[in-house]
Amino acid sequence: MAIEGSANMIGYGLAAIGPGVGIGLIFAAYINGVARQPEAQGRLQTIAILGFALAEALAIIGIALAFVL
């Protein structure tokens, strides 16, 4: 069986596993923290958004390079 097309999308699919797991961990910690202490939601939300953006950056670099290269 011959598969045509570029391997870019396969590469992106593999590369998206890491950030997917990472973002799940970050928001699991955020939900746990807010569940234990609901008053901390404001403080924790800033840190959660920051962690999400840092982990998402790798996935976004993956899809951008999948189209560019």
Added chain:
Amino acid sequence: MSLVATLIPRGEEFTPPGPGDFNLPPIGPDKTFVFLGETMYLGVTKPIIMLVLSAVLIFVFFRAAAAKGAMVPGRLQFVGEQAYTSVRNGLGRDVIGSHDFQRFVPYLFTLFFFILLNNFFGSLPFIQFPTFSRSGMVYSLALLSWVIYNAAGIRAKGGLLKYLKHQCVPQGVPVAMLPLLIPLEFMSNILVRPVTLALRLFANMLAGHILLILFALGGEYLLVHGALAVKPVGVVAWLLFIAISFLELLVQFLQAYVFTLLNAMYISGALSDEH
């Protein structure tokens, strides 16, 4: 009609969108000139007009909001005040600290709304081009941020060497590991930070817009050129295009917020007293 015949594709090939689609044609006289060995266009391109337009729009909005200055604010003044205080408190005071955040609030405020409006240009009808999908503009913003946080740190620590020691030498580390850690920290804190800052915003805008173009063009190709049984997939592609447009709105806001937040954190890290 046999089932197989309804699935065989016909028509010309589908060309996927790529970064070449982001080179917009110049507006103005169709002449080029040579400057330092590169051919440059004589007209302006759409992203340049959008940059200037966004700056003018933000200035006009906040000028109109601050015009009356009443003790009991009207609606426009209230919106302007909420926008300003949310950046000043949430991003300035809470991240940099209440002692010396006021010097940096103008920069953070301008940065946040500039990036926000330019990102939203990617979703506004008739414009629909996120300015920061052109990498040159993003890297200049990152360069400015780099200069600001380094200059703030050098002035706060009182010298280049003391500032570098503050950034590159973590405390509580055994001396044997320092030759390994210092180049790593130098690269990570001073060399790589502007690159990741810019790359995050640029790649998000580029990839999001390419995804939208892909769904739109792919849906059109499937509907027009696809075999009979494949045509409904084109409609599904267009429905997903609408769904991902909403996701793009969220991503555009989030990227502006994260760029400004990271800037505030780098400034706070450069100014901080303890590790």
